[in-house]
Amino acid sequence: xxxxxxxxxxxxxxxxxxxxxxxxxxxxxxxxxxxxxxxxxxxxxxxxxxxxxxxxxxxxxxxxxxxxxxxxxxxxxxxxxxxxxxxxxxxxxxxxxxxxxxxxxxxxxxxxxxxxxxxxxxxxxxxxxxxxxxxxxxxxxxxxxxxxxxxxxxxxxxxxxxxxxxxxxxxxxxxxxxxxxxxxxxxxxxxxxxxxxxxxxxxxxxxxxxxxxxxxxxxxxxxxxxxxxxxxxxxxxxxxxxxxxxxxxxxxxxxxxxxxxxxxxxxxxxxxxxxxxxxxxxxxxxxxxxxxxxxxxxxxxxxxxxxxxxxxxxxxxxxxxxxxxxxxxxxx
Numbered sequence: 001x002x003x004x005x006x007x008x009x010x011x012x013x014x015x016x017x018x019x020x021x022x023x024x025x026x027x028x029x030x031x032x033x034x035x036x037x038x039x040x041x042x043x044x045x046x047x048x049x050x051x052x053x054x055x056x057x058x059x060x061x062x063x064x065x066x067x068x069x070x071x072x073x074x075x076x077x078x079x080x081x082x083x084x085x086x087x088x089x090x091x092x093x094x095x096x097x098x099x100x101x102x103x104x105x106x107x108x109x110x111x112x113x114x115x116x117x118x119x120x121x122x123x124x125x126x127x128x129x130x131x132x133x134x135x136x137x138x139x140x141x142x143x144x145x146x147x148x149x150x151x152x153x154x155x156x157x158x159x160x161x162x163x164x165x166x167x168x169x170x171x172x173x174x175x176x177x178x179x180x181x182x183x184x185x186x187x188x189x190x191x192x193x194x195x196x197x198x199x200x201x202x203x204x205x206x207x208x209x210x211x212x213x214x215x216x217x218x219x220x221x222x223x224x225x226x227x228x229x230x231x232x233x234x235x236x237x238x239x240x241x242x243x244x245x246x247x248x249x250x251x252x253x254x255x256x257x258x259x260x261x262x263x264x265x266x267x268x269x270x271x272x273x274x275x276x277x278x279x280x281x282x283x284x285x286x287x288x289x290x291x292x293x294x295x296x297x298x299x300x301x302x303x304x305x306x307x308x309x310x311x312x313x314x315x316x317x318x319x320x321x322x323x324x325x326x327x328x329x330x331x332x
Contacts, residue, residue, distance in 0.1 A: 036273055037097060040071040045101045046085025048078040052134065052215055056261060056299070057101040060131070060281070063290065067280040074101075081171060081331060082106050083117060090119035094268035096277065100125070102262040104173055108316045112324040113171045113331045121317075126269035127262065127309035129281045130302035132294060134259040135235035136177050137216040138248060139228040141207045149232050149251040152211065156187035163189045163210040166200035171331050174200065176320060177213035177234055177257035179327040184252045204228060213257060216241060216298045234258075241298035258300075260316050262309050274306055 041064075045057045054076060061072040077085030082105030092098035100106065107121040119125075138149070146152045156163050167175035170193050182189055189210070194200040197214050204212045205227045213234045220241065222228045233239045233247045235258035248255040263281060265274070284290055285303045294301055 036276060037068055037070045039097060040073055041065075041068070041097045041099060042073050042075045043099050043101055044085045044089050045074055045076050046078060046082035046103070046106060047076065049076050052217060053101060053103050053261070055297075056132065056134075059290075059293065060101075060263075060284065063284045063287070064280060067284065068276070081110055081114070083110060083114070083119075086110075086125075087118045089264070089266055090124035092266045094126070094266045094270070096265060096269055096273035098266065099128070099277075100264045102264045102313075104259050104316065104320065107264070107313050108260065109171065109173075109176065109320045109324065111317065112321040113329060115330065115332065124267050126265045126267055126274060127306045127313060128265055128269075128274055129263050129278045129306065130304050130309045130312055131261040131263060131281070131285070132299040132301055133235070134261060134299055135216045135233055135237075135239050136173070136213050136257045136259070137219050137239075137242070137245075138181075138211060138213050138231045138234050139204065139219055139223070140211045140231055141204055141209070142226065142229045143207055144210055144229075147229070147231065149246070149248050152231060153185045153187055153251070156185070156189055160188040161190060163187075164192050165189055166192050166194055166203055166209040166212045168197040168200055168214065169193050169195060171329060173257070173259050174212065174214040175329070176323055178211075179329070180255065180257055180323045181213065181234075181248070181252075183323060183326050184255055201228075215259070220298075237300065239298050240295050260312060262313070264309075278306055 043057055043061050045054050047053050057074050061074050065072040077088050082103065086100060086106035089098055089100040107125060110117060111121045140146055146155055165178040167178060175191060175193060178191060192209050194203065197218055200212055201218065203209050216239055219228055219230060223230045230242060230245055233245050235247065236249055236256040238247060282303045285301045291301055
């Protein structure tokens, strides 16, 4: 769901109405939302500084702080496939001052990848708002004589097991995207994991792996220099950054490996606080300047209500569970 500037005010009104009368009535709920927050917020990013999630979280925090009247401080809590940061939020006091910058890891793919988590991916969080969809890009080494998805599939079928695809690590979005391509195209290619996207890209440029599916933004300069050949956008929609490219879905209908980003808090977050956070974030997502900045990064703003965020998390979890189970991926 995409939401406009006029719609953002309606979201707040609707959510406050949905809290019901309760103690103090609807007016009391509205007053509570307007009085909150009374101290700074921390936005937990479950990854190290410098990555795409960190960048997006900081862009949001810069605007959310003034909107709420309190600073929003980005806190990086990397490790254990994003579970350390997510667990910190799950165990935080539900007063709205500790929030999670959510990516596919904490609530979407980790429950299928890891036999045990320190938190319950559904019960221990409160969905607040959907943020952006981050597209991936299928790229190959220029020496690989393919320029389209059908050509890549044909080559992989002619040489089963010989082509390789890289990733930033086992269970990473780039790994799962490659496995999705294997599953949907019915091809046999070999996965080669690396310790991060940077090394995987360098190995692709050096010609030691055949292809890679990773965050589109990572390849803008490499494509421009001719170091890699971009074959297709690995998301449901064409990219504003690379509008000349087709999507994988044009060859494999329904293919979409875009990363869903969202905002969440610990379980038990008061409804008026959720409503305030949701409405202010929707306003930010509707700002023309913010939308232009997202477009420059190749990102698609989403927005909408908390129940839609919850539904998307459940749907994404089911979609990636199919891939993870088919590929027999486990992280102990």
